[in-house]
Amino acid sequence: MRISLILVCISRLLYPFILLFGFYIILNGDKSPGGGFQGGVILATAFFITYFIDPKKIINLKLLVKIEKYLFALILIVACISYFTNGEFFTNFIPVDSPIENKRIFLILLNFFIGLKVTTGLIAVFSAFIEEGR
Amino acid sequence: MIKRMFAIIILVVIMFAFWLAYLEIGELKNEYAKNYYLDKGFEETGSKNLVTAIYLDYRLFDSIFEAGILLLAVTGIMFMSKNDERR
Numbered sequence A: 001m002r003i004s005l006i007l008v009c010i011s012r013l014l015y016p017f018i019l020l021f022g023f024y025i026i027l028n029g030d031k032s033p034g035g036g037f038q039g040g041v042i043l044a045t046a047f048f049i050t051y052f053i054d055p056k057k058i059i060n061l062k063l064l065v066k067i068e069k070y071l072f073a074l075i076l077i078v079a080c081i082s083y084f085t086n087g088e089f090f091t092n093f094i095p096v097d098s099p100i101e102n103k104r105i106f107l108i109l110l111n112f113f114i115g116l117k118v119t120t121g122l123i124a125v126f127s128a129f130i131e132e133g134r
Numbered sequence B: 001m002i003k004r005m006f007a008i009i010i011l012v013v014i015m016f017a018f019w020l021a022y023l024e025i026g027e028l029k030n031e032y033a034k035n036y037y038l039d040k041g042f043e044e045t046g047s048k049n050l051v052t053a054i055y056l057d058y059r060l061f062d063s064i065f066e067a068g069i070l071l072l073a074v075t076g077i078m079f080m081s082k083n084d085e086r087r
Helices: A005-027 A037-052 A063-082 A101-134 B002-023 B032-044 B050-058 B060-082
Strands: none
Touching: A005 A037, A005 A101, A037 A101, A063 A101, A063 B060, A101 B032, A101 B050, A101 B060, B032 B050, B050 B060
């Protein structure tokens, strides 16, 4: 497939801005619309743009699925820490009577991990389709 | 023919269940949960975005499995793309 030079240039220009926007959506998920799932999809689209820049790129699919598995385990561990601090599974691990600013740590942490997991998952799906089409 | 009859029977049962649920919709409607989240969501979770407050604190158990479904879908797609019959 032959790709126009204009599209390649514009893709190179847009790539860092889409990455920045994705991380902004993920990290501000607790005070503005957005969150881990939505920001992860935006980061994945930022990665798809690199296929316009270099169509012959080869991606290690096994590594991506492995990273996603470990991130899922990490999300489970972060969600289970609250059993040792609060005595309950699957809530905030910071105590309930602490100031509100401290509670954001948990939200940002979990949003970040969920965002990375969604990104790796969608990149793996898209790359599998690209490999099929070659 | 038997398959089609089976599908029709399942459809009728589902429609009947929905109809039963529709009859009770007036009694089941309440606003306790909505008012609770609006009043205490910010103090209890520290999130201004109530959607985040619900899916990362009140219903974290559900969103973990939501992330698990994505993992399962990805592994399924990888399995199918590797074990293609044409190759």
